[in-house]
Amino acid sequence: MSQRKPRIFSGIQPSGEMHIGNYLGAVRNWVGLLDEFDAFYCIVDLHAITVPYDPGDLEQRVLDLAVGLMASGLDPERCTLFVQSAVPEHAELQWLLGTVTPLGELQRMTQFKDKSRHLDSVNTGLLTYPVLQAADILLYLGEHVPVGEDQRQHLELTREIARRWNARFGDYFPEPQPLILPQGRRILGLDGASKMSKSQDNTIPLLAEPEDLRALVRTAVTDPARVRKDDPGNPHVCNVFALHGHFSPSAERDDIEILCQTAGIGCVDCKNRLSDNLAGALAPVRDRARELAEQPGRVQEILAAGAARARGVARDTISEVRERMGLGSPSP
Ligand code: TYM
Numbered sequence: 457m458s459q460r461k462p463r464i465f466s467g468i469q470p471s472g473e474m475h476i477g478n479y480l481g482a483v484r485n486w487v488g489l490l491d492e493f494d495a496f497y498c499i500v501d502l503h504a505i506t507v508p509y510d511p512g513d514l515e516q517r518v519l520d521l522a523v524g525l526m527a528s529g530l531d532p533e534r535c536t537l538f539v540q541s542a543v544p545e546h547a548e549l550q551w552l553l554g555t556v557t558p559l560g561e562l563q564r565m566t567q568f569k570d571k572s573r574h575l576d577s578v579n580t581g582l583l584t585y586p587v588l589q590a591a592d593i594l595l596y597l598g599e600h601v602p603v604g605e606d607q608r609q610h611l612e613l614t615r616e617i618a619r620r621w622n623a624r625f626g627d628y629f630p631e632p633q634p635l636i637l638p639q640g641r642r643i644l645g646l647d648g649a650s651k652m653s654k655s656q657d658n659t660i661p662l663l664a665e666p667e668d669l670r671a672l673v674r675t676a677v678t679d680p681a682r683v684r685k686d687d688p689g690n691p692h693v694c695n696v697f698a699l700h701g702h703f704s705p706s707a708e709r710d711d712i713e714i715l716c717q718t719a720g721i722g723c724v725d726c727k728n729r730l731s732d733n734l735a736g737a738l739a740p741v742r743d744r745a746r747e748l749a750e751q752p753g754r755v756q757e758i759l760a761a762g763a764a765r766a767r768g769v770a771r772d773t774i775s776e777v778r779e780r781m782g783l784g785s786p787s788p
Pocket residue numbers: 465466467468469470477478479480481482483500503588589590592593601602603604605606607640641642643644651652653
């Protein structure tokens with residue numbers, strides 16, 4: 457007899473090109489979990505509109521991200537891939553969960569503090585962002601959430617919200633656990649200092665052409681103490697070396713480690729080798745993305761089918777939540 461697979465949920469914002477930080481920190485992990493779990497993967501457009509954006513290109517960015525995700529190996533036959541705003545129950549559950557979420561918890565979220573620091577006017581969506589994220593996960597009764605390290609605090613709050621709701625209205629929601637891969641938990645950007653992120657403008661796009669990859673990698677910050685080519689370097693403080701760990705064969709990486717420490721290789725050569733290996737490793741993803749991008753109708757159909765399946769589950773959860781909260785059944 458087949459047993460129900462445990463549910464997982466994760467989301468990604470359509471806020472620019474997919475980069476190797478998303479890929480190594482989350483999406484590669486998502487692909488590896490397809491067999492073991494009943495996976496719901498969501499393009500979270502409602503989250504993306506909490507910061508300034510251009511409404512004219514949001515739809516295209518959603519489509520590009522769907523292409524990037526499928527090209528990375530997310531097989532829509534083996535998971536539920538969909539767009540958040542196509543399932544209105546996300547916003548509905550967010551409201552309901554907001555009634556048990558303490559304001560102080562939202563105000564102390566690191567991401568809220570970081571993002572609002574740069575804005576003249578802070579919108580409420582930025583503050584309630586983690587409640588929507590909790591709604592995303594809990595709507596599908598998600599038990600595990602594969603993410604990068606930066607999402608850990610939001611998940612702690614999700615568990616807190618689930619606990620408070622369960623205490624008030626009866627045990628229903630699981631307390632979802634983060635699934636964080638040790639080797640991809642926090643990928644640094646080209647500056648070698650901060651998290652790779654579109655908002656930091658320090659990314660290596662997943663689908664960049666080889667010549668663009670080479671030009672970008674050339675700008676990467678290396679060991680700051682290594683000024684001249686014949687100075688020995690310290691690969692363990694160098695983000696280019698860290699990236700070799702993800703994209704170069706281990707024998708070559710070991711070689712580079714010694715060559716760097718003995719000044720046998722300069723940073724330019726080391727970067728060129730990384731660019732070649734990156735371009736090679738990502739070539740199949742680029743090729744698949746090119747093919748998919750030529751069939752936007754098919755991608756739309758896949759997303760629509762995903763939303764229909766997601767909505768079936770979401771409706772059941774909302775009915776149960778409404779009933780327990782004394783709101784009765786939704787009108788047909
Ligand atoms: P987002 O869109 O910023 O990132 C998507 C996923 O990529 C991971 N990630 C990274 N991992 C390691 N190093 C990096 N430099 C890096 N940059 C991004 C993120 O940890 C994430 O797993 N709030 C979420 C989206 C979201 C969500 C959810 C996630 C909305 N609802 C429900 C999980 C469950 C976000 O902004 O991710």
